Amino acid sequence: MQATVRADETSVFPRFLDLAYPNIERGEGVWLETSDGQRILDASSGGAMVACLGHGVSEIAEAAARQAEQIAYFYNHHFTNRPQEELADRVIGLIPEMARVKFASGGSEANETAVRLARTYHFDRGHRQRWRVISPAQAYHGSTLGTLALSGRRRSLQHPYAEYMPAYLHIPPSTPRLDPTGEKALEELDRALKEAGPDTVSAFFCEPISAAALPAYSPPDRFWHGLAERREKYGFVVCFDEIVTGMGRVGSWLAAHQIPFEPDIVTIGKGLGAGYTPLAAVLCREHVYDALAEGSAEFDLGHTWDGAPLPCAVGLAVLDYIERHKLVDRVRERGPELKAQLAAALKESNMVGEVRGRGFLLGISLVDPRDGKSFLPHELDAATLVDDIAFERGLLVSSTHSTPDGFAGDEVLLAPAYTSTDDELEEMVERFSDTLEAVENAVKKKL
Numbered sequence: 001m002q003a004t005v006r007a008d009e010t011s012v013f014p015r016f017l018d019l020a021y022p023n024i025e026r027g028e029g030v031w032l033e034t035s036d037g038q039r040i041l042d043a044s045s046g047g048a049m050v051a052c053l054g055h056g057v058s059e060i061a062e063a064a065a066r067q068a069e070q071i072a073y074f075y076n077h078h079f080t081n082r083p084q085e086e087l088a089d090r091v092i093g094l095i096p097e098m099a100r101v102k103f104a105s106g107g108s109e110a111n112e113t114a115v116r117l118a119r120t121y122h123f124d125r126g127h128r129q130r131w132r133v134i135s136p137a138q139a140y141h142g143s144t145l146g147t148l149a150l151s152g153r154r155r156s157l158q159h160p161y162a163e164y165m166p167a168y169l170h171i172p173p174s175t176p177r178l179d180p181t182g183e184k185a186l187e188e189l190d191r192a193l194k195e196a197g198p199d200t201v202s203a204f205f206c207e208p209i210s211a212a213a214l215p216a217y218s219p220p221d222r223f224w225h226g227l228a229e230r231r232e233k234y235g236f237v238v239c240f241d242e243i244v245t246g247m248g249r250v251g252s253w254l255a256a257h258q259i260p261f262e263p264d265i266v267t268i269g270k271g272l273g274a275g276y277t278p279l280a281a282v283l284c285r286e287h288v289y290d291a292l293a294e295g296s297a298e299f300d301l302g303h304t305w306d307g308a309p310l311p312c313a314v315g316l317a318v319l320d321y322i323e324r325h326k327l328v329d330r331v332r333e334r335g336p337e338l339k340a341q342l343a344a345a346l347k348e349s350n351m352v353g354e355v356r357g358r359g360f361l362l363g364i365s366l367v368d369p370r371d372g373k374s375f376l377p378h379e380l381d382a383a384t385l386v387d388d389i390a391f392e393r394g395l396l397v398s399s400t401h402s403t404p405d406g407f408a409g410d411e412v413l414l415a416p417a418y419t420s421t422d423d424e425l426e427e428m429v430e431r432f433s434d435t436l437e438a439v440e441n442a443v444k445k446k447l
């Protein structure tokens with residue numbers, strides 16, 4: 001097959017119709033290889049923070065093959081299966097504050113399920129007026145209409161689909177720039193609760209540590225304490241989207257384990273299947289489950305692949321691998337040094353506002369080099385420039401351009417596989433620092 005494919009050369013409906021897509025033929029560890037033999041260092045776990053064990057781990061592939069030979073699929077509606085039962089037990093064993101697990105195939109499905117679970121929890125307890133969801137703007141929770149509505153990003157993500165969005169409420173996010181203490185976000189939350197009528201609110205939905213939107217940022221403790229007070233007072237539930245941060249990415253099984261707050265419902269995803277199968281899950285605490293058990297005794301939603309034997313067997317093999325190689329410890333212990341190495345390599349740059357890190361989730365906020373603090377002009381689309389120039393240097397990173405929404409500018413995310421060696425991490429830092437130098441030179445010419 002040819003090395004790159006353009007839209008006019010394929011039957012595939014590509015995401016960007018004006019882009020030539022390189023063809024990746026194989027992967028091993030943190031290296032991807034194109035069909036013309038180019039090697040790319042993968043600093044973002046396949047580009048979407050998924051492949052946390054690296055590529056080509058044969059024991060995961062073998063576990064998938066064994067399960068597929070035995071039985072790959074049947075519908076959860078009628079039966080259960082050993083991999084689903086065992087995987088649920090294992091997940092609860094690692095996250096014991098949660099009581100139940102419902103599997104899904106991806107992050108958007110899991111998040112929609114969480115919204116519906118929160119609603120059913122209230123409905124079954126007789127609080128039928130509770131349906132509204134409040135979430136911080138400047139987030140990403142998925143691309144289905146329900147999850148797109150959770151992100152408050154009117155200009156960058158929801159356009160031109162805003163007409164389809166449910167009337168959720170949004171608060172401006174707490175960010176280091178706009179609300180360093182978390183107090184403003186709490187005031188906004190009070191305003192939103194008042195506007196909605198607090199007894200109509202079903203859930204507050206957020207990422208405890210932000211992934212793509214503001215990588216590795218978490219609001220200060222004051223915000224979490226204030227959120228807990230309001231949950232207690234008004235009776236809504238809190239859902240954490242840990243599709244990216246869950247299963248070790250930030251150096252603990254959940255990001256929630258690093259902040260002073262216990263959510264009622266949590267979604268996990270990417271690291272659970274590690275890129276070897278589509279797999280995600282919704283976890284809930286006992287009181288959420290009990291409301292349904294004592295109420296309608298039914299949670300009537302399901303997708304075709306939820307809890308099927310094949311993805312769950314892969315999830316078990318992934319967990320075996322993470323635990324046997326003590327990868328969560330490795331991420332927790334190595335993360336701070338990785339952040340320090342990155343910050344040191346970027347310290348001469350006038351375009352870096354902040355370097356953040358939690359485990360193997362790292363974020364770099366880009367700023368206008370003319371004053372070292374403003375967002376870069378929207379029309380430059382520096383995020384795309386970073387990804388393109390990194391790719392030319394054989395490096396895969398993932399950047400977000402959310403300047404139009406006004407809460408954050410261009411953000412670069414690095415999320416290496418937990419299995420990356422010290423040498424590979426150093427190489428990622430080096431290639432990224434070269435990339436940013438080239439981006440800065442290109443940007444300065446355009447300013």
Ligand SMILES: Cc1ncc(COP(=O)(O)O)c(C=O)c1O
Nearest residue numbers: 106107108140141142211243244
């Ligand atoms: C924080 C977060 N939530 C949800 C999703 C949606 O997951 P999916 O693309 O699997 O539907 C993503 C995807 O990147 C994400 O980063």
